[in-house]
Amino acid sequence: MKLMIVILNDTDAEAALRALIEREFRVTRIASTGGFLRRGNTTLMIGTEEERVDDALDVIREASATPERAGGRRATVFVLDVARFEQL
DSSP: OEEEEEEEEHHHHHHHHHHHHHTTOEEEEEEEEETTTTEEEEEEEEEEOGGGHHHHHHHHHHHTOOGGGTTSOOEEEEEEEOSOOOOO
C-alpha cells in the first residue's frame, strides 16, 4: 500500500479531487498554504495500492494541465510506503 501526498494550487484542486473520486480513489482534502507568496494550496492524501499509483498520477496531470502553466509546476507529489493500514 502507498500513501500519496499531493500538493496542488487551489485552482486545480477541485478538478483533481473530482477526477480521482470518479476513478474510485479514496482522497482526503486538507487546506494548506505555502510557497513564496503564501498562496493557497490544497493537500490531497490518497491511500492506494502500488499498482494504481501511476493511474493516480495520470489523473492529477490531466486535471491540473492548464495552458497558463504549460511546462510549469502543477503539483508536488510524495509517494510513501505504508507499513500498516487499518480502518476503524
